[in-house]
Amino acid sequence: MSDKSVKGIDRRDLLMASIATVGAAAALAANAGAANAEDSATSSSAPAAGAPSATIYVGDVIQGKKVVSTLDVNDLEPGKKHLLYFQGVEMPTGQHWYVSVTVAKGAKPGKRGVLVSGVHGDEMSSVHTIQTVMSQLDPAQMSGTVMAVTDVSRPAMEGMQRRWPNFGRGTDLIDMNREWPGNENGVTAASRQAGLLFNRLLRPNADFAIDFHTGTTGFDVAAFNIGGMDVPEIKAMLELYPVGQIFDNHVYPSVLHNAFIDAGIPSFCPEIGAARVLDLEMISLFVEGTMNVLKHHGIVAGPMGRTGKDVDVFVGNSAFPILATAGGLVEHLVKLNDKVEAGQKVSIQRDSFGEVVAEYASGVAGEISGLRSDAMSEPGNPLAFILFNKPGPEDVGGYPE
Numbered sequence: 001m002s003d004k005s006v007k008g009i010d011r012r013d014l015l016m017a018s019i020a021t022v023g024a025a026a027a028l029a030a031n032a033g034a035a036n037a038e039d040s041a042t043s044s045s046a047p048a049a050g051a052p053s054a055t056i057y058v059g060d061v062i063q064g065k066k067v068v069s070t071l072d073v074n075d076l077e078p079g080k081k082h083l084l085y086f087q088g089v090e091m092p093t094g095q096h097w098y099v100s101v102t103v104a105k106g107a108k109p110g111k112r113g114v115l116v117s118g119v120h121g122d123e124m125s126s127v128h129t130i131q132t133v134m135s136q137l138d139p140a141q142m143s144g145t146v147m148a149v150t151d152v153s154r155p156a157m158e159g160m161q162r163r164w165p166n167f168g169r170g171t172d173l174i175d176m177n178r179e180w181p182g183n184e185n186g187v188t189a190a191s192r193q194a195g196l197l198f199n200r201l202l203r204p205n206a207d208f209a210i211d212f213h214t215g216t217t218g219f220d221v222a223a224f225n226i227g228g229m230d231v232p233e234i235k236a237m238l239e240l241y242p243v244g245q246i247f248d249n250h251v252y253p254s255v256l257h258n259a260f261i262d263a264g265i266p267s268f269c270p271e272i273g274a275a276r277v278l279d280l281e282m283i284s285l286f287v288e289g290t291m292n293v294l295k296h297h298g299i300v301a302g303p304m305g306r307t308g309k310d311v312d313v314f315v316g317n318s319a320f321p322i323l324a325t326a327g328g329l330v331e332h333l334v335k336l337n338d339k340v341e342a343g344q345k346v347s348i349q350r351d352s353f354g355e356v357v358a359e360y361a362s363g364v365a366g367e368i369s370g371l372r373s374d375a376m377s378e379p380g381n382p383l384a385f386i387l388f389n390k391p392g393p394e395d396v397g398g399y400p401e
């Protein structure tokens, strides 16, 4: 390695260290007036571990909702629903991206569940699922707490698009489900938003957590859950959903449900059909499953609804992707949830003359879990995912959320 490159690295390290120091100093200043600033030494060096633990009301009220910058649900009055805004990262104008928080605080103590949506901004059925669950809760009858956070990636949701528009070098689009657990002193607003939310709202209030998603714009998925069936607490929750598929895979780091798991909190990720629309029929299955989970944890009383045992649930540990090799119009020969054999033709593609330019077959026996819904495709786009069982060690693979 030459002197020049060594110096280059040193400069970069110095720059990063300066950014971290400035960020930590600013965080320290902001927290100086907080009631529980006794832990300031810890919070200056490690904001994640030293984030304040008691609720901080910043003094603002927006549309009748009090604004918090840190929340401990234990501080809220029992037997009631509480509607709050959480103060997220600042926009370029200096105002904040506020995130909507609904807490159903049971009259009696118990477990604390966290329901999250809007990590991707185009996944509306996930928002509606959580809203429906919250509407069915009566805090006076509950033992424990359910907190809903429905619009995590606020600027992405404003445009109903998957990624967070970041303004660092022109507009970058950041996939917020590759940012967790985030960094309060990170070099993008999305990373800071993730850090603030994870340290001061989500992690401290969760005994278990569910991060709801759908397919993405242009790519529909079946109703399924993603989670590690080798973790007993997670397997128990996955099996309580009356949906047709389970993707038994730990997928990759940096997604929100894995950040929860790394913090010792059981978590998984439902996938509720197509992006941009409300699929009310599919939503009702995930509402029923989530109410089952709340009953399983003793938060809500009453008999279980339908579970995975009542449907023909297919469990696979891998997702086989079919990628387009040509440009053109895509026609699928199968539907979501269809069983396919290895070698079975799944999709064809025609050029502008109507001639078939590509035919695509499944490489595995399994079930269709995702299909491209945008009819035009260029080479490299995913056209289909087939859920299947790979013998031997699992790959850390992609999945179609």
Ligand SMILES: [Zn+2]
Pocket (backbone or CB within 6 Å): 119, 120, 123, 177, 213, 214, 215, 401
């Ligand atoms: Zn998503």
